[in-house]
Amino acid sequence: MELPHTTLEQWVVLQTVVTEGSYAQAAAVLFRSQSSVSYALSSLQERIGLPLLKVVGRKAELTEQGRALLSQAQPLIAAFTQLEARAHGLRQGARTQISLVVDAVFAKESLFSALQAFQQTFPDTQLQLTEILRNETDRQLQARTADIYITTQPAENTLNSRWLVDVEFVPVVKSGHPLLLSTVPISNTELARYPLITLVDRDSQRDEKRKPYETVNWSFTTIESAIEAIAHGVGYGWVPLHSVKARLQSGELIMLPLGKRAVRKTALYLSYNSEKHSYDPTLNAFVAEIERRVGSS
Secondary structure, three states: OOOOOOOHHHHHHHHHHHHHOOHHHHHHHHOOOHHHHHHHHHHHHHHHOOOOEEEEOOEEEEOHHHHHHHHHHHHHHHHHHHHHHHHHHHHOOOOOEEEEEEEOOOOHHHHHHHHHHHHHHOOOOEEEEEEEOHHHHHHHHHHOOOOEEEEOOOOOOHHHEEEEEEEEEEEEEEOOOHHHHOOOOOOHHHHOOOOEEEEOOHHHHHHHOOOOOOOOEEEEOOHHHHHHHHHOOOOEEEEEHHHHHHHHHHOOEEEOOOHHHOOEEEEEEEEEOOOOHHHOHHHHHHHHHHHHHHHHO
16 A cells, blocks of 8 residues: 555645635744745645645635645544544543433523534543433432433532523413413413413322312423423413523413513522542533533523
C-alpha cells in the first residue's frame, strides 16, 4: 500500500488560510510563523500538482480545483479532530456510560439540546435515560441506581443536590369547552362538574381505581396522553406550560381563568448519586450543559 503524498496537517493549513483570508491571519490562528504556513501550502500544491490558491486583491481564495479537493478533505479533517477529541476524553478517564433519571415534566427541548451538545464532546459515552412521574421520585432516589437525577425533590443528602428550575403548570381546556362560559374566576364547585385530567404512575393508577372520589378524575401515565385527552375535550387539567405553548398560541387550548390559582410551580432538583459522583468530570460536563439550557430558557 502506497502512503499518501500529502498530510492532514497541510490540508488543515489550507482550510485555515481560506477561512481566515490570508497567510498572516492563518499563521496567527495556528500559532505558526507566516513562512511555515507558506511552506506547507507550497509543498501541498507541489505534491498535488495543481494550483489550490489564488490571491484576489489581498485575500487568498481557492481555485476551482482547490475548492473541489478541499471539500473532499474537510470530512477527513473533521473525523481526525473527532478522533483526537475521543482520545483526549479517554485519557481524562471519560465514562463509557451515564445513567439518568428525569421527571417527565422537565422540558424535553432543554434535555435533548443538552444531550446533543454533550455528545459532541463525549461521543463514546452512552446514556441510559429513565423518565419518571412525581409519584416515583422516592422509590428512584432510594434505589440509587442512576448517576444523576432530575426530580421534584432533592436527595436526602443536600450536599449532592441543588435546585435546577421551576416548572410552571397551567390549567387548560379545549377551545369551546363549557367551563369557558362560567363566571370568572371559575369556582371549585363549577370545576367539580367536569373530569379532572391527572398524571400518575402505573402503581398509583391501580390504587386510584379502588378509591371513591366525589369528583371525576381521569388519570394518565404520560404527559402527552393527558394533553391529548384535554385537547379532545375529555376534561381540564394542569399541565406544564412549556408542553402546551404552541397549542395555546394557536388557540387549540385555552387557559382557564382561575385568578390566583391559574399558575402552579413545581421545583425540580438536580441530584448526584453520591458525593463521589459530584466530582466526576464527565458527569459535571453533562450537568453543565443541562444548567446552561435551563439558565437561558
